[in-house]
Amino acid sequence: DAGVIQSPRHEVTEMGQEVTLRCKPISGHDYLFWYRQTMMRGLELLIYFNNNVPIDDSGMPEDRFSAKMPNASFSTLKIQPSEPRDSAVYFCASTRRARETQYFGPGTRLLVL
């Protein structure tokens, strides 16, 4: 299996622009998670899906962030408009069932200027 796939790996954009991050979970995994990692705040859960349905989005910082999972093999995290404080590494992770190992993707390194 190819593991969790994320794209792009790096994104540099200007403040105010829309940013879309993409994730393909491991086939057969029913749970998908979006995390953000910064030096100051560490690894934070933003939102997670079960069977393509958003279950908990309490970690989404504000309305500028939105996430979708239109099917079992694809999810997006969108930031509109982006701000410099959104600069971070964004990880996607998936797992087959609750309480099982979460497998992380390589991350998208976002820099908002």
Next chain:
Amino acid sequence: QKEVEQDPGPLSVPEGAIVSLNCTYSNSAFQYFMWYRQYSRKGPELLMYTYSSGNKEDGRFTAQVDKSSKYISLFIRDSQPSDSATYLCAMTSGDAGNMLTFGGGTRLMVKP
């Protein structure tokens, strides 16, 4: 105060040393405890997974959980330069789907 506390380090040890990494937590509902290893510019990968209190050993790695003290540890024996990475503890109650709460990570450097 954060729900899970972890010393950020860096922790520098010579090759072959025994390494002790620790986390404390405040939520008594946590029952599942994990250690992830994260190499620079990579995603975290699971090292150890334990349920409730007790010890678990896997090769050079031993995980300990003391729920009465709200304290978990990861021991690395015969540390190698390839162990140089950031180690993140994570935990969950198991009730809220699979939501993990992570510590901030400890950066470990093993010098040859």
